[in-house]
Amino acid sequence: MKIGVLVSEGPYTHQAADTAYKFVTAALAAGHEVPRVFFYHDGVNVATRLSVPPQDERHIQQNWTALAKEHGIDLVVCIAAAQRRGMLDENEANRQGKDASNIAEGFRISGLGQLIEMGIQTDRLVTFGD
Amino acid sequence: MKIGVLVSEGPYTHQAADTAYKFVTAALAAGHEVPRVFFYHDGVNVATRLSVPPQDERHIQQNWTALAKEHGIDLVVCIAAAQRRGMLDENEANRQGKDASNIAEGFRISGLGQLIEMGIQTDRLVTFGD
Amino acid sequence: MSDVKKFLYLNRRAPYGTIYALESLEVVLIGAAFEQDVALAFVDDGVFQLTKGQNTDGIGVKNFSPTFRALGDYDVQKLYVERESLEERGLSEDDLMEVVYEDEDDDWEEKPAIRVISRAEMADVMADADVVLSF
Amino acid sequence: MSDVKKFLYLNRRAPYGTIYALESLEVVLIGAAFEQDVALAFVDDGVFQLTKGQNTDGIGVKNFSPTFRALGDYDVQKLYVERESLEERGLSEDDLMEVVYEDEDDDWEEKPAIRVISRAEMADVMADADVVLSF
Amino acid sequence: MSTLHTVNKSPFTTQALVSCLNHAKPGDAILMIEDGVYGGLGGTGLTEIIAEFGKNVSLYVLSPDLAARGFDAGRLIGEVEGVDYDGFVDLVTKHDRTQAWL
Amino acid sequence: MSTLHTVNKSPFTTQALVSCLNHAKPGDAILMIEDGVYGGLGGTGLTEIIAEFGKNVSLYVLSPDLAARGFDAGRLIGEVEGVDYDGFVDLVTKHDRTQAWL
Numbered sequence: 001m002k003i004g005v006l007v008s009e010g011p012y013t014h015q016a017a018d019t020a021y022k023f024v025t026a027a028l029a030a031g032h033e034v035p036r037v038f039f040y041h042d043g044v045n046v047a048t049r050l051s052v053p054p055q056d057e058r059h060i061q062q063n064w065t066a067l068a069k070e071h072g073i074d075l076v077v078c079i080a081a082a083q084r085r086g087m088l089d090e091n092e093a094n095r096q097g098k099d100a101s102n103i104a105e106g107f108r109i110s111g112l113g114q115l116i117e118m119g120i121q122t123d124r125l126v127t128f129g130d
Numbered sequence: 131m132k133i134g135v136l137v138s139e140g141p142y143t144h145q146a147a148d149t150a151y152k153f154v155t156a157a158l159a160a161g162h163e164v165p166r167v168f169f170y171h172d173g174v175n176v177a178t179r180l181s182v183p184p185q186d187e188r189h190i191q192q193n194w195t196a197l198a199k200e201h202g203i204d205l206v207v208c209i210a211a212a213q214r215r216g217m218l219d220e221n222e223a224n225r226q227g228k229d230a231s232n233i234a235e236g237f238r239i240s241g242l243g244q245l246i247e248m249g250i251q252t253d254r255l256v257t258f259g260d
Numbered sequence: 261m262s263d264v265k266k267f268l269y270l271n272r273r274a275p276y277g278t279i280y281a282l283e284s285l286e287v288v289l290i291g292a293a294f295e296q297d298v299a300l301a302f303v304d305d306g307v308f309q310l311t312k313g314q315n316t317d318g319i320g321v322k323n324f325s326p327t328f329r330a331l332g333d334y335d336v337q338k339l340y341v342e343r344e345s346l347e348e349r350g351l352s353e354d355d356l357m358e359v360v361y362e363d364e365d366d367d368w369e370e371k372p373a374i375r376v377i378s379r380a381e382m383a384d385v386m387a388d389a390d391v392v393l394s395f
Numbered sequence: 396m397s398d399v400k401k402f403l404y405l406n407r408r409a410p411y412g413t414i415y416a417l418e419s420l421e422v423v424l425i426g427a428a429f430e431q432d433v434a435l436a437f438v439d440d441g442v443f444q445l446t447k448g449q450n451t452d453g454i455g456v457k458n459f460s461p462t463f464r465a466l467g468d469y470d471v472q473k474l475y476v477e478r479e480s481l482e483e484r485g486l487s488e489d490d491l492m493e494v495v496y497e498d499e500d501d502d503w504e505e506k507p508a509i510r511v512i513s514r515a516e517m518a519d520v521m522a523d524a525d526v527v528l529s530f
Numbered sequence: 531m532s533t534l535h536t537v538n539k540s541p542f543t544t545q546a547l548v549s550c551l552n553h554a555k556p557g558d559a560i561l562m563i564e565d566g567v568y569g570g571l572g573g574t575g576l577t578e579i580i581a582e583f584g585k586n587v588s589l590y591v592l593s594p595d596l597a598a599r600g601f602d603a604g605r606l607i608g609e610v611e612g613v614d615y616d617g618f619v620d621l622v623t624k625h626d627r628t629q630a631w632l
Numbered sequence: 633m634s635t636l637h638t639v640n641k642s643p644f645t646t647q648a649l650v651s652c653l654n655h656a657k658p659g660d661a662i663l664m665i666e667d668g669v670y671g672g673l674g675g676t677g678l679t680e681i682i683a684e685f686g687k688n689v690s691l692y693v694l695s696p697d698l699a700a701r702g703f704d705a706g707r708l709i710g711e712v713e714g715v716d717y718d719g720f721v722d723l724v725t726k727h728d729r730t731q732a733w734l
Contacts, residue, residue: 001725006393008734010140012214013172013414015640015666018455022696026717032725041283042143045175048216052226057457061216080286084142086178086191086232096182100230102216112290119391120265120296124724127394127732129640130413131623136528138632143279145564146538148320152594156615162623171418187322210421242425249526250400250431254622257529257630259538260278270731272651274540276598277565304651305540308568311600318594318614325600349542350573355600383655386731387635394732405629407549409642411700412667439549440642443670446702453696453716460702484644485675490702518553521629522533529630544646 002033004122006115008129010042011060012053017046020128021063028071035122036074037064038115039107041129044082047075049104065106075107076114132163134252136245138259140172141190142183146258147176151193153256158201165252166204167194168245169237171259174212177205179234195236205237206244266297268389271306275325276316281309282324284395289327292334299338300331301385307345310374312357325357332361337373344379401432403524406441410460411451416444417459419530424462427469434473435466436520442480445509447492460492467496472508479514532557534625538564538632541576550631551583559588561613561621567591567599570610577607584609592618634659636727640666640734643678652733653685661690661723663715669693669701672712679709686711694720 005024009016024034039046051061068075077087086102089109093101103109119125135154139146154164169176181191198205207217216232219239223231233239249255269288275281291298302310309328316323331339339359346352359373377385386392404423410416426433437445444463451458466474474494481487494508512520521527535554541547547569550560562569569580570591580589584607593612596602603612613621622628637656643649649671652662664671671682672693682691686709695714698704705714715723724730 003721003724010172010175010215015412015454015456019640019666019694019697022455022717023720027721027724030718030721032721040287041280042140042172045140045215050216050218050223050228050230050232052213052216052218052228054214054457057214058455081283083182084184084187085140085175086180086182088180088182093180098180098182100180100232102180102230102232112287113294115287115393116267116291116294116296119267119393120263120294124730125391125393126638126724126730127734129394129732129734133619133622145277145319145321149538149564149592149595152320152615153618157619157622160616160619162619170422171415184322188320211418242422243429245422245528246402246426246429246431249402249528250398250429254628255526255528256536256622256628257632259529259630259632272734273543274565274568274599276595277538277540303655304647305543305565305568308540308599313602314598314600316598319598321598323598348575349568350571350575350577379654383657386655387633387657389729389731392729392731394734407632408645409667409670409701411697412640412642438553439545440645440667440670443642443701448704449700449702451700454700456700458700483677484670485673485677485679485707514552518555521553522531522555524627524629527627527629529632542647545644 002035002122003027004118004125005034005037006125006127007037007039007043007046008041008127010045014130016128016130017060034073036076036118038076038118040078040081044077044085044087047077047087047104047107048102050102061104065104068106077107077109079109079111082109132165132252133157134248134255135164135167136255136257137167137169137173137176138171138257140175144260146260147190150258164203166206166248168248169207170211174207174215174217177207177217177234177237178232180232191234195234198236207237207239209239209241212239264297265390266388267291268386268392269300270392270394271300271302271309272304274305274308276321280395285324285327287393288336289334292336298336299340299385301382302341303382304345307341307349307351310341310356328357328359331359332373337361339374340382340385341374341376342379342382343376399432400525401523402426403521403527404435405527405529406435406437406444407439408530409440409443411456415530420459420462422528423471424469427471433471434475434520436517437476438517439480442476442484442486445476445491463492463494466494467508472496474509475517475520476509476511477514477517478511531626534621534628535560536628536630537562537566537569540565541569546631554587556586559590559621559625561590561592561618563592564595567596570606572605572607581607581609633728636723636730637662638730638732639664639668639671642667643671648733656689658688661692661727663692663694663720663723665694666697669697672708674707674709683709683711
């Protein structure tokens with residue numbers, strides 16, 4: 001079955017990104033497809049490559065990047081939500097005249113249409129938020 | 131009177147940073163001192179200089195930077211909370227081996243001791259959070 | 261038409277204190293272009309999103325409530341509001357803004373898009389959706 | 396001693412679902428170095444922070460509850476827990492972990508740091524603070 | 531000695547206001563801000579209990595937050611007074627401490 | 633056709649679980665996750681109302697979240713069953729849609 005996932009809260013502050021990660025891992029292990037995970041609201045903050053959690057804690061961004069690479073998951077960060085919150089990839093940084101970017105490998109910035117498309121093309125949509 | 135302010139939530143997602151800004155502006159106008167504003171939890175995200183809000187919306191980071199400059203307010207971002215969430219100044223980025231920083235002018239990264247110190251040295255502490 | 265799914269946008273939070281109401285509306289506007297069957301549900305504090313007379317000048321935050329009135333232009337025709345949620349909050353339909361759409365099946369007559377329904381009917385609306393997006 | 400203020404850390408949220416409990420504890424540990432009068436209050440869902448037997452292996456999040464037991468070493472001696480909050484949640488003092496400190500005024504005897512008090516007493520604790528930090 | 535309590539959550543969604551009311555002491559003040567201002571509305575399922583507490587503590591709402599949400603002072607419970615940000619600052623200074631119910 | 637509802641908030645803090653119970657239909661399932669797992673505890677002020685609803689809908693808690701918070705299955709209401717992440721996935725696929733009560 002195709003399962004789409006929406007993550008609506010930022011890393012560490014809320015458990016949403018952790019629960020979603022565990023859920024996606026289990027869904028893949030059970031033989032389901034997770035073609036895309038969409039990051040919205042503060043969920044866009046999961047994509048930062050500048051996070052430096054304590055050594056004895058999980059690295060949420062790196063976990064997602066690795067899982068996506070292994071299973072070909074499309075990690076999409078909402079552009080409108082990301083701009084407000086200061087999450088930019090290199091293209092966006094250049095376009096906006098900013099001197100730095102912070103999006104990690106494996107995540108791509110795109111529009112809300114990708115969320116709707118995920119809703120249309122998957123059999124289930126599961127939301128993790130606050 | 132000396133009033134210390136604690137901001138505990140991120141920009142745009144929660145109203146906390148907006149209410150705190152209005153409150154501090156009013157406190158200064160009434161002749162009070164606001165020596166320091168401490169940003170903790172997701173509040174550290176207020177300090178990003180990469181935010182690009184829509185043209186018709188307020189720019190929360192720039193508002194704080196301008197207010198702090200005009201009135202000499204010490205804007206302190208908690209280092210532990212910031213590291214988890216990917217908020218780094220240039221020193222921290224170098225120290226952590228990261229290729230970019232994102233802290234805006236007017237904010238400085240420091241420890242939680244600055245919050246305790248603010249509690250000791252001010253007459254009132256006002257918290258804005260979720 | 262077999263590709264048309266029923267999208268339900270579930271709004272349970274008040275405006276301005278958090279961004280969810282605004283960012284929910286941004287999804288609705290983008291989603292309108294996909295020609296799916298769209299409905300919005302306002303339950304619990306979500307009903308506060310539709311109060312008329314919102315004026316955000318004093319808080320320095322953008323007033324996005326006029327966007328609801330533009331939903332008809334995007335062919336969003338169903339804004340379900342739960343009666344029990346209104347009543348618990350001391351509100352009546354008179355406290356809500358007016359949202360209309362033009363009914364193409366009825367000579368483009370202007371009709372109200374806001375439909376106050378009971379909790380039981382709201383449960384039916386929810387159970388009828390293919391995709392529920394919660395904000 | 397005139398510079399000593401009474402700091403009250405007010406904890407009203409459950410652990411793990413959000414980070415507030417953990418980050419509150421980080422402030423307490425740093426704050427202990429400042430030689431102020433420190434007390435922690437656990438009210439509403441905050442009482443869940445102190446349950447014993449927490450095991451986070453399954454959720455991939457760090458179990459920070461052992462840190463509470465170390466508070467005595469930081470000379471944090473007062474963890475006030477509201478009885479009514481416990482009761483509403485079906486909890487008793489037996490469900491809480493043990494936190495002790497060594498009383499320097501009583502020959503360094505080990506004493507329990509957790510003090511279950513009534514809601515009225517909790518209101519007194521709050522009203523007695525100079526600085527309240529809410530998490 | 532008295533406390534200014536701030537509540538920024540809707541009382542229809544969370545327990546913050548009720549918990550605050552349960553711990554406030556006579557002479558304290560409660561200022562409802564942000565989504566908390568809904569707690570000041572008359573004619574709701576909570577009006578009676580809030581008005582009852584209002585006999586011992588002073589109740590305020592932050593007027594700019596009330597206006598943002600489409601209501602004016604006419605909709606408030608009689609025991610609740612509107613203040614602007616200047617009034618917020620005054621309340622902070624008049625009371626000995628501020629306690630946030632997040 | 634049936635729905636899997638997810639609730640991730642403590643029922644002692646927010647109205648999410650009660651609102652969910654008020655809208656769930658017979659045959660639906662409710663999975664309590666994260667801080668929502670406290671809703672499955674027996675002997676609380678809410679146990680009775682939750683057990684009553686449990687006659688019409690299936691109630692689950694995510695066991696890893698329950699263990700994280702220091703409780704085991706023995707503390708659950710009789711009507712509530714524990715599942716792990718695999719069980720979560722099964723519940724998602726068995727029901728026709730998933731609705732989050734945030």
